[in-house]
Amino acid sequence: MNWDDLRIIAAVRDEGTYAGASARLRIDETTVGRRLTRIERALGLRLFEAVDGVRKPTRQCDMVLAHIQAMAAHAEEIGRIGESLPGPVGRLRIASTSAIAEEVLAPRASEFLRAHPGLTLQFLTSSENVKFSRWEADLAIRLRKPDKGDFAISKLAEVRSYFFEPATTTAGEAMLCAYPDELGGIPEMQFLRAKRLRARCVTDNVRIIHTLIRSHHAVGVLPEHSCADLLTDRRLRATLLPKRRDVWLLVQNHLKRDAATRVTIDWLRACFQDAAQRG
Structure with a gap:
């Protein structure tokens, strides 16, 4: 059932005429009659009877109207949900x-x-x-x-990154964790290329890089929000990259x-x- 059509039933009941329902709902009177005919055909019953020039709801229409009133109450409650919540919705x-x-x-x-x-x-x-x-x-x-x-689009933040290497070995003796070639333009990869090390692990997943660095047998670069625990690990040496990475919104x-x-x-x-x- 179309809710707009069902509202017409309630309007005709309240106003008693198609003309009154038309004025109340601000739609053409012929539209009121056409939609009511469509509903009656779909339901297989008669909704109104003309009594002394007034449209009176049939017993079946009263049953339909009981549901329409409940639906109208729910629709009104839905409209007030946003009003009941403080702040933006x-x-x-x-x-x-x-x-x-x-x-x-x-x-x-x-x-x-x-x-x-x-x-x-x-x-x-x-x-x-x-x-x-x-x-x-x-x-x-x-x-x-x-x-x-x-x-x-706007710049959201600038993120610092750290290069980690085992404190007791040289970077050349540790496995290099690098990002994929398609990320070659980011500051992290530019820094790693200058090290001239062969990548032994390639991934765009920072959690994988983090895990390997934590093993104390790998080197790699991580953003500041992914390495707080590594910065306090005395078995690792951390170097702050000179260039920050832009984050865009x-x-x-x-x-x-x-x-x-x-x-x-x-x-x-x-x-x-x-x-x-x-x-």
Whole structure:
């Protein structure tokens, strides 16, 4: 049943005429009659009878109206949900790498969501970039700046990185963990190429690099939010890379002025600032 059609039944009952229902709902009188005929045909029953120029609901119509009144009450309650929640209301899909979602966003998500009960966050984690043109996400965090696209883009943060090597051996004696060739332009890979070491492990998963470095038999570069425990490991030597890595935020254009989006963007920036301070 079409909800707009069902509202016509209630309007005719309340007004007593097609003309009255037409004025109340601001639709053409012939449309009122046509839609009622369609409903009667679909239900296989008669809804109204003409009595002294007034449309009176039949017994079957009263049964239908009882359900319509319940539906109207639920529709009204749905409309008030946003009013009952303090602050912005909305559901936002955030795309990022697994490492950023797990190490930067997730530890700070609980406090943010408790402070904004009207918000829902959906985390989309993948090493592949989502396609904004297909509306696969509302916001995306990327470690490389897109060349172009129909979205708003801004620098979200600058991330420091550290080169780790065993403290008791030289870098040349340890296994090198490197990123794939398609990431050759990032500061981490530029730093590693200068070491002139042969890569023994190639991956874009920072957790794998972290595990190998923690074995004290490998060298590699990790972002600050992924290596807090390694920085306190006395069996490792850490060198801060001279060049930081830019983190970019992509936002769908139609959400730039949305209240829920703005408060979420502020939270994302705070997440990276906090991660940097802790690192």
